[in-house]
Amino acid sequence: MTTTAHEAPPRPRRLDDVPGWFPVLDQVLFDWLLDRQEAAGVRGDLLEVGVYMGKSAIFLGRRLQHGERYTVCDLFEGDAPDDANRAESTKSYSALTRQAFETNYLSFHDELPRILQGPSSMVPSEVEPGSCRFVHIDGSHLYEHVYDDIGAARDVLLPDGIVVLDDFRSEHTPGVSVAVWEAVLTRGLRPICLSTQKLYGTWGDPGPVQEELLAMVRGRDDCALSVQHAAGHRLVRLKSRGMKAPGFPLSRHADEPEPELAVAERPEKAAAPEATRPARHRHRRSRTRRLAVDLLPPVLTRAIVNARAARR
Incomplete structure (x- = not known):
């Protein structure tokens, strides 16, 4: 279904209706890691850099505990800080607007998160050091920006906080790969696990969470597992084998009738x-x-x- 410039896009009824890239495996891992933090009594704020249309932000916002703060940062339709970032935004995110994000988010939540509209370089001055328990980085794919985003994540995280880095091995994002593995080799980042799309890490001790994660995965038949060792790190690789997404509530628009689909002109007999x-x-x-x-x-x-x- 297409929309005209004067027609608002349909409001999402389910999380899957929100455009974006958030595989089921990562939904399962987000849920499991956040459950583990909450069961251990870990408290701290949440941060997402790069929200696109809000799919992972909507998912993450549901895990906000009382007294915690959720901050998201994105350029939306704003000006990029440099020519390379501007070209990237124009090519990949031309349809993204703050209004589209807010509409999608408010379809599932009563209140918006705190929104920083601008480059991710805003984060260090806007998010208190040592305040976050979980940070998801899915912004620019340019090396210089990812390098700085990783540094900002390290500064705002609690000692055993978790950072999730998207697109760390996609063929079209070599800048992310370089920045992520550089952080592992020279900046103290320690991998917890690797999904097909994201690297999960910490600047704390990954051992305890890895042991619990391995026990969880070995008890499932819908997740492939391999463990390798490189440069002093244990690399836990996971891949979905038909995983089902964790249950997620329908949006407030779920009872509205489905939009009518355009019917192609019927050919003559x-x-x-x-x-x-x-x-x-x-x-x-x-x-x-x-x-x-x-x-x-x-x-x-x-x-x-x-x-x-x-x-x-």
């Missing part, structure tokens, strides 16, 4: 007689044709085809 025949007859005829091609001599097959064409 004479223009496509094959399409008007019952499916079982079409299938039987196509099987007959295949058998003729496979079993009859080519000369006889061509004669049959020519005879049929002459009768049309």
Whole structure:
């Protein structure tokens, strides 16, 4: 379904209706890690850098505990800080507006998070050091920006807080890969696990959370697991095997009628007689044709085809 410039896009009824990239495996890991923090009595703020249309932000906002603060940061339709970032935003995020994000978020929540509209360089001055328990970085893919975003995450996280870094191994985001593995090798970041899209890490001790994660995953049959060691780090790799998304409440628009889909113009009967025949007859005829091609001599097959064409 397409919309015109004067027509608002349909409001989401389910989380899956919100455009964006948030695989089921990562939804499961977000849920499990946040559950673990809350069960341990860990308290702290939440931060997401780069929200696009709000899919992961909506998911993360549901885990806000009383007294905690949730901050999101994005350029939206604002000016990028440099030419490279401007080109990136124009190419990949031209449809993103703050209004679209807010509409989607408020479809599932009563209040908006605290919104920083501007480059992620705002974060260090706007988010208190050592205040966050969970940070999701999914902003610019340019090395310089990712490098700074990782540094900001380190500064705002609690000692055992968790940072999630998106697109760390996509072929179109080499700047993210360089910045992430550089942080692992030289800046003290310690991986907890790797999904197909994100690296989960901490500047604390990853051992306890890894042990609990391994026990959880080994008890499931819908998640592939491999463990490797490199440069003194234990790398826990996970991949979905038909995982189902964690339950998520429907939006406040769930009871509204589904939008009508545009119906393609029906062709005239004479223009496509094959399409008007019952499916079982079409299938039987196509099987007959295949058998003729496979079993009859080519000369006889061509004669049959020519005879049929002459009768049309």
